Amino acid sequence: MKTRDAMKVLAAHRGGSLAVCALGMASNEWWAATKSEETFYVHGAMGFAASFALGLALSLPKEHVLLFNADGSLCMNLGCLLTEAGAAPKNLKHFVVDNRVYQTVSAVPMVNRNLSDYVGIARAAGIAKAREIDNVADLERLAPEIMASDGPYFVNLRVEAESAHLAVPPNNYEGAEVKFRFGRAVEKRLGIKVFGPQGY
Amino acid sequence: MEPYQRIHEELTRVGVTLAATLPDDWVGPLIGRLDADPSVIHVPVAREAEAVTICSGAFFGGVRSVAVIGNTGLLTCTGELATLNLRHQIPVFCIVSMRGSIDDHRVYQEIQGRRTIPLLQAYDFPYHVVDRLDEIGCIPNAYEACRLQKRPFILFLTRRLLKGQ
Numbered sequence: 001m002k003t004r005d006a007m008k009v010l011a012a013h014r015g016g017s018l019a020v021c022a023l024g025m026a027s028n029e030w031w032a033a034t035k036s037e038e039t040f041y042v043h044g045a046m047g048f049a050a051s052f053a054l055g056l057a058l059s060l061p062k063e064h065v066l067l068f069n070a071d072g073s074l075c076m077n078l079g080c081l082l083t084e085a086g087a088a089p090k091n092l093k094h095f096v097v098d099n100r101v102y103q104t105v106s107a108v109p110m111v112n113r114n115l116s117d118y119v120g121i122a123r124a125a126g127i128a129k130a131r132e133i134d135n136v137a138d139l140e141r142l143a144p145e146i147m148a149s150d151g152p153y154f155v156n157l158r159v160e161a162e163s164a165h166l167a168v169p170p171n172n173y174e175g176a177e178v179k180f181r182f183g184r185a186v187e188k189r190l191g192i193k194v195f196g197p198q199g200y
Numbered sequence: 201m202e203p204y205q206r207i208h209e210e211l212t213r214v215g216v217t218l219a220a221t222l223p224d225d226w227v228g229p230l231i232g233r234l235d236a237d238p239s240v241i242h243v244p245v246a247r248e249a250e251a252v253t254i255c256s257g258a259f260f261g262g263v264r265s266v267a268v269i270g271n272t273g274l275l276t277c278t279g280e281l282a283t284l285n286l287r288h289q290i291p292v293f294c295i296v297s298m299r300g301s302i303d304d305h306r307v308y309q310e311i312q313g314r315r316t317i318p319l320l321q322a323y324d325f326p327y328h329v330v331d332r333l334d335e336i337g338c339i340p341n342a343y344e345a346c347r348l349q350k351r352p353f354i355l356f357l358t359r360r361l362l363k364g365q
Contacts, residue, residue: 044283048253055254058241059218059261079246087243176289183260192262200348
């Protein structure tokens, strides 16, 4: 399964979900598939997009939140799985795009890639709904069920390693603009106030 | 009145409804109060950077939050505070025990006492030190300053405030 194809399937099944993308190729592919501004594209804090998504999900319990994490990011913050299991947000789906390499740095192999089992780690952390999907047909078949299920739900998307760095460009805005576009999109859709009367 | 009760009162006044915490023994009682408050979503975390990034995500849900951590933990998450919060201009309000002060005679806190403030200054993270019970009323102003400055804001609590003389 290619990352692009997986993102296209999930984009088609996302409904009205908000999304959070960890920095990396999956984020670029999500942007290419959706051009979504109801997505926060995290441009730093590698490993902690998962925690950011958890905070978003807990603050908006009636909204669905999709997290697109990566294997390198997950390994930088495996403790996020303990916290996620403890908080047990029903509205959070945690997808890990697992290509077993650090793709944006010339596909350097992931640490311990031949032995690690992220689904097993998630289950052992207390996330009962955890599964791996390694082909597009299964993802197409299971996506509706995953999206409709209560979370937390951990899905390891086993994808092919690809070598072309930045073959798909990232979203064409950055920094504070990510904050304001996402925050304003949330305000518009949900009718809530993220920013105060003076804009901060 | 206990300082923890006053801090809790001021956080309630500010509208804080989510707290992400990792205990240090000085702030443990405050965490206990927040945990017992049914109006607060309490998220215990495994690492301090989780606390500040959970609060950062909650900002976009329109929820006011606080990260309650120790000074050592603050040092561990400065990278995340810089690359997430400075990069995207996201405010995050942190209440932090000011370990390593001259009255904190724990040898493993000594570096934190000497290097934390210069580190915050290097990052241009604003901070304010609360040393006495009657200074806790600064929290609403500190919280507003955090939002206005759109970056991490550290509210330090001293040993004298939390543990007495």
